[in-house]
Amino acid sequence: MTHPHASIDWGPPLLRIARGAIAEKLGMAASPVPTAGWLEEPAATFVTLHRLGQLRGCMGTLEPRRPLGEDVAENARQAAFHDPRFPPLARSEFTDLRVEVSLLSDLEPLPFNSQAHLLTLLRPEEDGLVLEWQGLRGAFLPQVWDQLPEPADFLAHLKRKAGLPMAFWDDGIRIARFTVTRFHEEAEVGSPG
Template identity: 35%
Template sequence: MSATSYQTLNKGELTQLLDIAREAIRGHFSSGLPKSPEYSLYGRKLLAPAACFVTLEVSGQLQGCLGSTAAHSPLVLEVHNKARASAYQDRRFMPLTEEQLSQLTIEISVLTTPKVQEIDSEQALIDFLSVNKVGVILTDNHQQALFLPQVWKKLKSPTNFIKQLKVKAGWNANYWSSNIKVKTFDVTSIKGKFY
């Protein structure tokens, strides 16, 4: 994977991103319009365009996860926007409530640039993933699904990982096509409690 500035975020920078996500979620419950991050407070790495996902869990259960795979905006703004979207716009879940905040954890994953893999069969992908525990994006025509590298903690088998990713895309678990495109990526991440 090509080295880019946002892959080298240190603990302090990641902690700043966690604070931005907390403020974005907190702002929903306070009066007035939510405030975007004040750019002057952050260093150049956090102001560089970067792609990220924000994952929310309440009592260990997924409550929202939205993000992007392409860098369009400064990272601080991406984290702010994706935190709000994950909390209140992920259609798979009811919007986050104030009562849930005490049990809320936030995980921010900053993505490397996805890299196209020349994979010609499902078995070749299984073989690749047996030694590379990375994030994966599968695309075929207009359907796409993504798993962050953290999903390996729950789906340890490459075969199961791929099957579940295909189901997420809306395909049959046994589906495979020569048209499927495979991209992989890594993340730098931080996880913390809301309070």
């Protein structure tokens, strides 16, 4: 259940938009922004940045709020300069940067009757999750399964991301799932990740 209209051809233009938005903010030359009808369709995306094999920023939107091209550009700038876990990206880091764009499917509410039941419904490596409880919210992209392959660990860390204790449970917790179509730049030969 990935984005209903996503095409493999979308990757290069989306990655060019993301990298260009970061370059422009750094005062560097950016390639012209691609134009296509599908870039005008509302979409939800995340932009993830890696540098030398390490996470360097990740920001995004969970619901379609603006055109796809705009969403990617804005999320790229947010990931590079406003992810609270990292200092703003320096110009010297730009050449080592690897960009990944995740195009999200619609959120699908996941009904369950207990935490044990919820754990049986999760699809490792496929599901991204959004957890909500009394105004607190946390989200993990499906890529997080690479670090947390066990459903119980994935859920516990998601609770922590939402600001809850890892062992917390309340029947008022709401979960929605989504999938992503991923596009990423190839790493240079000889560089990690």
